[in-house]
Amino acid sequence: MTFMEHLPALQVVVPMLSAPLIVLLQPRGLAWAGATAAGLASFAIAIALAMAVLDGQTQVYAMGGWAAPYGIALEVDAFSALVLLLVTGAGAAALLAARVSVDRQIEPERQPLFYAAWLLGLAGLAGIVVSADAFNIFVFMEISSLASYILIAGGPDRRALPAVFKYLIMGTIGATFYLIGVGLIYMMTGTLNLADMQARIGDVVALNPILVAAGFITIGLALKAAVFPLHVWLPNAYTHAPHMVTVFLAACATKVALYVLIRFDSMVFQDRLSDHEFQFTLFALPLAVLGILVASSVAMFEGHLKRLLATSSVAQIGYILLGASFVSEAGITASAMHMFNHALAKGGLFLAVACLAFHFRDLRLSELGGAARRMPLTCAALVVCGLSLIGVPGTAGFISKWLLITAALESGLWGWSLVAVILVSSLMAVVYIWRIVEALYFQQASAEGDTSFAEAPLQLLLVTWAVALLNIFFGLFPHLPLALANGSAALLVGGAP
């Protein structure tokens, strides 16, 4: 086998096997360097994979040399390549920037463990994405979950602990629900491979278990993905996590769960269950709409910067789900694009927050007066990413909103009211982003006299700005993610052979 053919396996194996090695790297800084190297390597692999599947091919890798229904297969297609880019990109970028911030929040002797957990999280998420086996997805979901519990528990104050405990409980329930669903499907079809399931589920006569399984899988994954109203774990967990962890997780963790959800629903159940389309829409659409509206309104009145952004994530997840709930090619394209774009925007925002945290211990909006004067570059980056989150044209966020609205209009009768929802929530986004901007730029500094120029460390700032610029770049030249998103949509609903 050539090296290129090994890429899907290496995508998971490289960060995963680096983790134990990192634990051994005791001197400070070395653990970070090692982890970053591994992160960048896996990002490079993801890019290579994306290039390889850009023309609509699917890379299949038989683990252990055992072909699909018997062994575990890895599959990389356009959709997975997109999410892989996102996961490894977020992981690598956050790692690259992490050092200084983590040095302040995690004791040196705990850092090797921290970075090892980080790599495990990365490997777990990547593992979920490349896997084509329902149970294997569960295993890697648990790796990533455990890793994220660890990462979040590293949070600076004690409130991180109850938050992460809640996450642990809900995450485990979600994973177990998923496991139940997979079990029921396995029971009725005798296979665990997704493609094989898709093929065999049509032969099942007794549909009750399959329907219940679909319910369990959907709800379980919705829990993991923090779909409204199952999102209660998310705001606190993201708020109290170490800043860099928030960057990493907010950019990709929930999206991977959504990825599995979309994949399951449109590959395994779609076409095979009568009325499934209708039922899925019936389930997902109201939740998405409610999530968008409720979370946006909550965010409008939130006073803590990180929690505000975390709450907004719930709304953004709503957008992704909304796109998926149309069960149309346009909808999936919009969903996939929004995953990518939201990761860019939120990642950039949280990076900027990490920068801010260097001089502002208290991240409540009321305490951030004078920030723009002290940290002009950080604040400017934050504004750029904020605009992307709103969906201002010229930024990445606009592209997905555009696609989403187009998809909504295509979806028929409901279209216009959904467009209204999207627009109203965009305006809400304007409100909450603008509250941040006002706090940063126009609020009087609370502690007078300390308005000297004091930017965040260069390393962090550079990454932040790189992400901010990417927000603009992908707003003007979204071809790569768009090609992948189109490819995934064609794959998932386009009835590709």
Place this chain on the structure above:
Amino acid sequence: MKLLELLGYYNYWVFAVVLTVGLYAVIRKRNLIKKLIGLSIFQSAVFLLYITMDKVEGGTAPIIQKGVPDQVFSNPLPQVLILTAIVVGVSTLALGLAMVVRIKESYGTIEEHEILGAD
């Protein structure tokens, strides 16, 4: 015959009930350790579901004995899956307990409402 057939579903019902009991504890109990115990019961129920489906009537554990022809074996695959799932369960439990210990140290209590009240 009818009754016997119903008995064939007994395992599933037990699965459902145990699952429910575990979930109830997780949702309703405010003591964090109790929640974790509930969670492990909840997970155990799933093990039962999987193991139930592996059984074949007249079958035996899937360890091939040399020289015994025409043996019927139960399905090995769910067992493999559950082996992994058990490990996952224990790992989650250990992590959860570690968190509870830290929560107790920093809050002085492991009752959910008191923790929420403390912040």
Place this chain on the structure above:
Amino acid sequence: MIPETAILTAICLPLAGALAIAVAGRISPNLREATTLLTAAALIWVVWGLLPTLMAGGRPAVEVSEVMPGLTIAFRVEPLGMLFAALASGLWLINSVYSIGYMRGNKEKNQTRFYVCFALALAATMGVAFAGNLFTLFLFYEVLTLSTYPLVSHKGDEATVRSARVYLGVLLCTSIGLFLPAIIWTYMAAGTGDFVHGGILAGKLEGPAIGLLLGLFVFGIGKAAVMPVHRWLPAAMVAPTPVSALLHAVAVVKAGVFAITKIIVYVFGIDFLFATPSSGWLLYMAAFTIITASLVALRQTNIKRLLAYSTIAQLSYVVMAAATLKPLAEVGAAIHMVAHAFGKITLFFAAGAIYVASKKTEIHQLRGIGRRMPWTMTAFTIGALSMIGVPPTAGFVSKWYILAGAFEAENLVAVFTIIASTVLNAAYFLPILYMAWFEREEAGAKAHGEAPFAAVLALCITALLTLAFFLFNGPVIELESQVVRALPL
């Protein structure tokens, strides 16, 4: 310079300028302002360099990126946009000169931010002017909104921020809530959003849908300040005067009416729209705005607020002219943009100069000020006369064309509105002039002279331009006639 390159340069130049200004601002104020002036001059050179091509019937176009299939960022220079770009870039230079005088005279804080955002706003204006399709237009339209926000809230105190919030809120809400859906609708109906001579919607939509879409556009483009989405304009008057002058007399508001005109001409197509009964309401809406805004202006006591309401009324002239849907009226719309720009910027400059020199902001404080600030008040007078439409000022030319268009369309409402508004304009400007020149100053008033030289220089130039346009408007009219003449595009 090759026209295609010139288009991109025109957009990138102010951007680069903004960056340079930001850097220069850290070094020295003089360097910063020199950079501003230099950038503005360079911009004029680039933009005006395009004129000959346009006059010769050329339509240079460039496509930057195809964001999504059918959705491109593309630029195309056509007469309306050319006029707008030339106007904005030319006035920027003058305005920069004025700004230096005003900002220094007022010892404002955060001047670097001010100049940077100004340059950004200009870049966005260029983008709006040269936009080759709806999407590009929308993109730069939003950038314009956002880049002017810091200018509006420049002062940073509680009241200013609140006003700025209204400004941003109205503009973003309308653009996202109405303009964006309209654009998407257009794309879905027509399959494209390109500006094409004769429109792209003909035959794609019918019945009330056309009126609805037009409504979405008109109210979505909040910058045109058609009532009832005009609230932001008086709110924006909290900004420093140079901002009000250039942006809220020229760049921003003109971007609004410019966009509406462009949409009417190139998206709907005049003929298509004229044949549709459901679009007539736009003219009435504009007429209503003209009259109402003028009436409101009558009751204002603050100079800048009066000017703001006057602006609202004048903008609706353009909208009304465009909505008349007759070639002459379209030309009139284009010319009115120029005429109003010259006149109104002069008025704002004068108001700012008065503020710098005497800190006076209310009308009743202007008694006898003509003696103390003769240059300023002369310019003010010229501007006011242009607003009313008295020859030999620019305002007369444009009103003439609009009126002619109205007659051509045999639309009595339009005719009546123009006449009535002229009367109203006179009713609120003439008392000020009288007060300034012929009444006596209140006893014990503080002695003051003219504003700083830079400011006075700027307002004199614009006043002269106002007069000059009455005489030398030929090229402009010739250029704009191309809009309605069926030229091969």
Place this chain on the structure above:
Amino acid sequence: MTRSPVRPASQRGEARLPAVLLLLLVLAVSWVLWSGLYKPLLLGLGAFSCLLSAYLAHRMGFFRHQALMALLPGLPAYWWWLLREIAVSSIEVAKLILKPSMPISPTMVELKAQSDSEVGQVILGNSITLSPGTVTVDVHEGKLLVHCLTRDSARSLQSGEVTRRAARLENN
């Protein structure tokens, strides 16, 4: 609650060769019997396992109790006696439980072990516990606290048969 002085953690017996060999032998026999497969690979692994277990046992102070070896010869006889004892007392206890009136008379007695060695005391204690009706509750400094179900069993304990047998096991 009294307690014996805590031994220093580092105190470990010298690993005498016979003891080591004996342990290895026992382990090896156990392996072979459990395994039942006599492939070379598995036997090799078995040898490795035995050595590893023994090494671990050594690290854990397994060889501290040298007395263990000396016990071996006497064990079968002791066991045989103990078996009978267990049988007898089992029947008694079973009868007690099944009688509706349940004539129990719980008693606590203290015994003095005749053996000084720890292992001897342990064997004694466990033997007492093994036979139903008597349970060792505490052992310290050669004294055993025993809970008896009936006074009869307490009396028979105090007669010293068990202590004697257990001590003899060590001393022969």
Place this chain on the structure above:
Amino acid sequence: MIYVFALFLLTLLVITAVAIVRTENLFVAVMLTSIFSLLMAANFFILDAADVALTEAAVGAGVTTVIFLSALALTGDWEKPRPGGRTVALGTVGVLAMLLIYASFDKPRLGDPEAPVHQHVAPWYLEKTPEYMDIPNVVTAILSSFRGYDTLGEVFVVFAACIGVLFILGVKPARQTAAAPQPVSGLRHHLIPQVVGRLLVPFIVLFGLYVQFHGEYGPGGGFQAGAIIATGVILYALLEGEAEALRAVPRSVLLALVVGGALLYGAVGVVCMLKGGAFLDYSVLAADPVFGQQLGILVIEAGVGMAVCGALLSIFHAFAARESMT
């Protein structure tokens, strides 16, 4: 007949579960949990899942109880009752139960040989295992080769839990006084457990190793072995105190076990790659593919055992260290 047993045990299971939830004494709940685990194991055994039963035994009886008790020692063992309002929770879960039971009527009966599960994939494993690997235990064959990638994931789950507990409990408590005297711990003055326990330890370890190396022939394998060996060392720690146990098996060794085990597994996969096969394709490890498979399985099972043993012990010590600190 065996089904009647199952019925019986399952009923007990339900009763135990309910009792666990109802009791307010956490210690009692933990004790009942170990009964629950025993019942579970018995059920697994009856349902032909010997490997799973052994796992449940190895984990449930020893490690889980010990860790639970360590946590309880640190947190206190009484739960505060929660008054009123249980209808909502009951309603929610009740609906869930109804749904599941409703779905059950379409499921194949227990033991139905015609069930789809037994038609697809599984027969292939039973048929091909002798041919490809020539080992009797099909469960092990699937676990370590056919689905070896899952097991790799499993090892890393354990690894994650290990570093997680170390990470979370690695922080020193705020009110730790300087140079607190090492308190007496362990059961050092309890003669009977001392002697018997020490006698047992080598046998537990040996049995663990036996389970480790016979995973291919009977129930067992790396995970169970790791858990059993860890239990043996935990027993020693209970007897002699945790410090003494750490002297016998130092932290560095534990870390080496965890890291080494995980890496060993991964390394096998990488070696397979380098030798031209897919990741974890053991056939390429030797000239004879069957032997290659056997070799691969042996080595990765060793990796699993090491990692699990090290991880469980590290977790135990992390808890125990907390205990002696406070």
Place this chain on the structure above:
Amino acid sequence: MIELALDVVSWVLLAVGGACVLIGGIGGLRLPNFYTRIHAASLTDTMATLLIFVGMMLQSGLSLATLKLFAIMLFLLLTGPTATYALANAALLSGLKPEGDTGQSKHGENTQP
């Protein structure tokens, strides 16, 4: 013949063992307090274990299974009393008093150790 005899003996052993188990269980329920219940437990732990395992060993003849059974029995007999001791000692340690000579009062109602 010998086989039959072995069978019979083993059946008897198994049956008695089963009975012992049962009696022990009943005792665990009937006896009044903790310290007395220990005795019932040890009845099932030792006697029953012995009988049942010996019964099974007889059944399986001289095979590896027998040796395994023997090992299991050995370990059970070794650990059983140890566990009982540990338990009784824990109870004693935490202050659960066994009755005096004759008293059979309900003593162990303090559920909190």
Place this chain on the structure above:
Amino acid sequence: MYIVVSIAILVTMVLALVRALLGPTVYDRVLAVNVFGTKTVLLLSVIAFLYGRPDFLDLALAYALINVVGILAVLEFFQDRFRKQERVDSD
């Protein structure tokens, strides 16, 4: 015969469970757990024979070896608590 024995064992398990549920002291419950554990070992051995697969005795062996650890942990748990109390009392 095995069936009879296993039924006896099962019944005893039920009785032990009842004891575990009733208490009244914690030690009663622990005792019941212990009884339950040894009964499980018996049951597993018997069932292994019932199935005709005596090679599954490994499972029973595992339990026989491991069960005691849990009970010893309980002893350590109480002892630890006792020590702590003592320390608190002496302060």
